[in-house]
Amino acid sequence: xxxxxxxxxxxxxxxxxxxxxxxxxxxxxxxxxxxxxxxxxxxxxxxxxxxxxxxxxxxxxxxxxxxxxxxxxxxxxxxxxxxxxxxxxxxxxxxxxxxxxxxxxxxxxxxxxxxxxxxxxxxxxxxxxxxxxxxxxxxx
Amino acid sequence: xxxxxxxxxxxxxxxxxxxxxxxxxxxxxxxxxxxxxxxxxxxxxxxxxxxxxxxxxxxxxxxxxxxxxxxxxxxxxxxxxxxxxxxxxxxxxxxxxxxxxxxxxxxxxxxxxxxxxxxx
Numbered sequence: 166x167x168x169x170x171x172x173x174x175x176x177x178x179x180x181x182x183x184x185x186x187x188x189x190x191x192x193x194x195x196x197x198x199x200x201x202x203x204x205x206x207x208x209x210x211x212x213x214x215x216x217x218x219x220x221x222x223x224x225x226x227x228x229x230x231x232x233x234x235x236x237x238x239x240x241x242x243x244x245x246x247x248x249x250x251x252x253x254x255x256x257x258x259x260x261x262x263x264x265x266x267x268x269x270x271x272x273x274x275x276x277x278x279x280x281x282x283x284x285x286x287x288x289x290x291x292x293x294x295x296x297x298x299x300x301x302x303x304x305x
Numbered sequence: 306x307x308x309x310x311x312x313x314x315x316x317x318x319x320x321x322x323x324x325x326x327x328x329x330x331x332x333x334x335x336x337x338x339x340x341x342x343x344x345x346x347x348x349x350x351x352x353x354x355x356x357x358x359x360x361x362x363x364x365x366x367x368x369x370x371x372x373x374x375x376x377x378x379x380x381x382x383x384x385x386x387x388x389x390x391x392x393x394x395x396x397x398x399x400x401x402x403x404x405x406x407x408x409x410x411x412x413x414x415x416x417x418x419x420x421x422x423x424x425x
Contacts, residue, residue, distance in 0.1 A: 184327040209389035216360040278397035
């Protein structure tokens with residue numbers, strides 16, 4: 166299933182540099198999910214994940230972008246969210262994915278929490294180069 | 306987006322009108338902390354019906370407001386968290402830890418009126 170045809174229908178890029186961009190990104194993500202037929206509940210889960218990812222960009226990297234992509238897998242619609250920054254990067258991804266871990270004095274629920282809100286989660290990070298988190302949620 | 310805060314007797318009611326940014330949330334916190342002293346309010350109700358998402362920052366800020374208000378001798382009731390928003394909060398691992406919540410403004414007011422009557 167994983168390698169089946171993925172058709173890109175629609176893509177929105179939101180630059181993230183300030184806290185109002187966090188709200189803009191999650192609202193655009195929710196709108197895309199609803200347009201693809203997601204339930205209100207799943208759209209809120211996705212919007213919440215986007216909010217966390219966008220805030221991570223503002224807090225840790227200062228700026229970056231969120232790409233929202235309408236995705237299809239064997240006729241099933243989904244939304245792919247790519248959160249990208251060129252910030253300091255994460256030294257230990259394993260640690261960052263553990264509940265309760267934080268370097269910014271936050272609750273440290275960010276990444277492990279986001280993981281629970283979506284269907285697919287992938288992270289790449291390089292110290293000094295930046296971080297890219299890709300998550301995907303499918304219409305139930 | 307400023308959140309209007311109304312005074313009804315000894316209760317302050319803050320009604321969120323639209324999605325709030327982090328700075329809006331911090332501004333709301335400051336406004337409530339200020340007004341609760343000025344108005345000598347015994348309780349505040351924060352109506353979050355219009356809040357589209359309660360992520361880690363929003364939840365933490367609301368918990369901090371409630372804690373701060375309690376230290377000033379007043380009580381906070383959070384009302385109107387929508388079912389979808391509540392579900393996402395649970396999935397994210399957030400709780401409102403020890404903060405009083407009620408279904409909507411009506412229930413929140415009823416709770417406070419009942420409580421104040423018992424004290425008096």
